[in-house]
Amino acid sequence: xxxxxxxxxxxxxxxxxxxRRLAEAGAALEAEAPSPQVWDKIAARVDQLEAGRRTRTxxxxxxxxxxxxPGVWRKLLHVDAEGGWQAMLVRIExxxxxxxxxxxxxxxxxxxxxEFELAGEAVRKGDLHLAFPxxxxxxxxxxxxALLYIRAAID
Numbered sequence: 001x002x003x004x005x006x007x008x009x010x011x012x013x014x015x016x017x018x019x020r021r022l023a024e025a026g027a028a029l030e031a032e033a034p035s036p037q038v039w040d041k042i043a044a045r046v047d048q049l050e051a052g053r054r055t056r057t058x059x060x061x062x063x064x065x066x067x068x069x070p071g072v073w074r075k076l077l078h079v080d081a082e083g084g085w086q087a088m089l090v091r092i093e094x095x096x097x098x099x100x101x102x103x104x105x106x107x108x109x110x111x112x113x114x115e116f117e118l119a120g121e122a123v124r125k126g127d128l129h130l131a132f133p134x135x136x137x138x139x140x141x142x143x144x145x146a147l148l149y150i151r152a153a154i155d
Contacts, residue, residue, distance in 0.1 A: 092146045
């Protein structure tokens with residue numbers, strides 16, 4: 001069996017070939033979504049490539065910051081669909097807050113920068129905050145802003 005890097009290189013070369021072929025066709029082709037069977041094959045191939053990896057690094061520049069609520073941004077880092085959890089970065093702008101919410105499973109929150117307040121408690125850089133399953137928690141407010149690493153249930 002080929003090493004994952006060899007397979008990745010072969011896949012990239014094949015993708016580049018098809019990019020060139022399709023670019024030559026230009027506007028003559030009508031855009032059409034792949035069939036569910038094709039999506040299943042794509043997903044199976046991605047799963048196969050991922051299964052061959054021993055580790056995975058998400059580079060700082062990877063991912064997209066998306067608005068979660070006013071003044072609160074999230075960047076998804078990893079999803080474990082089988083385990084039901086996701087890892088993300090959350091940036092809370094100065095003066096912003098995260099609304100109250102429930103936790104179907106343990107949520108781990110490590111403060112990387114700044115601090116926030118939760119029910120009168122200050123949670124600062126380097127602190128680990130745990131939110132337990134089945135419990136709601138009060139709004140989170142950050143006076144100066146914060147960057148958090150969160151491992152939580154998939155929402």
